[in-house]
Amino acid sequence: MQGFFVTGTDTDVGKTVVSAWLLTHLDALYWKPVQAGTEPETDSMTVRRLAGLSADRILPEAYVLPEAIAPHEAARRAGVTIDMAKLEAPATDRLLVVEGAGGLMVPITDKAYMIDLAADLDLPIILVARSTLGTINHTLLSIEAIRRRGLPLAGVVMSGPETPHNRAAIERYGQIEIIAEIPWLESINRSVLKSIQPEFDLMKLATVRL
Numbered sequence: 001m002q003g004f005f006v007t008g009t010d011t012d013v014g015k016t017v018v019s020a021w022l023l024t025h026l027d028a029l030y031w032k033p034v035q036a037g038t039e040p041e042t043d044s045m046t047v048r049r050l051a052g053l054s055a056d057r058i059l060p061e062a063y064v065l066p067e068a069i070a071p072h073e074a075a076r077r078a079g080v081t082i083d084m085a086k087l088e089a090p091a092t093d094r095l096l097v098v099e100g101a102g103g104l105m106v107p108i109t110d111k112a113y114m115i116d117l118a119a120d121l122d123l124p125i126i127l128v129a130r131s132t133l134g135t136i137n138h139t140l141l142s143i144e145a146i147r148r149r150g151l152p153l154a155g156v157v158m159s160g161p162e163t164p165h166n167r168a169a170i171e172r173y174g175q176i177e178i179i180a181e182i183p184w185l186e187s188i189n190r191s192v193l194k195s196i197q198p199e200f201d202l203m204k205l206a207t208v209r210l
Helices: 015-025 043-051 071-078 114-121 135-148 164-174 190-195
Strands: 003-008 028-031 034-036 063-065 095-103 125-130 153-159 178-182
Touching: 003 015, 003 114, 015 028, 015 043, 015 095, 015 125, 015 153, 015 178, 015 190, 028 043, 034 071, 034 095, 043 190, 063 071, 095 114, 114 135, 125 135, 135 153, 135 164, 153 164, 164 178
Parallel strands: 003 095, 003 125, 028 095, 034 063, 125 153, 153 178
Antiparallel strands: none
């Protein structure tokens, strides 16, 4: 299987926008394994709307939980037991963009974290990081966690206003490439996302393995 696992250094860091951005540049399917929160819309709905996708490019979630909180707690409150075996990637011969929930160390169950799901899926990871103050620490910690597990890391996408010194620090100290910088956008649609060009060949990155 080829594609990307999109995770972030934090919640609300821009994973869904980056997922939609990837889908404007790749003939890929989108899958959100665990959706926590349904108002005003799910991430699958947001990605389809922003990227202007047909319904067949959105795969159904394995779990949809009502509250927008960490999956383990959202499941507990909903009386749902998440079975990691049900989070196996759907069979497809197309590229697959999988969006995680929150950051890498967000619990999914009592024993499994989001990074465990990333390991199970074995897709190259795209780490979405804020460009603003605090991002160096959060990003380097996330990179360390990924590498400690021996997981494939495609690169970092920075989200927010252009901040050259933070980008330079992440590249230098993280020994990592910045795939793209996506600014804060007043309006987002397919054409706007399509106009933001990746700095590296996404098809090659989708097959990265250590």
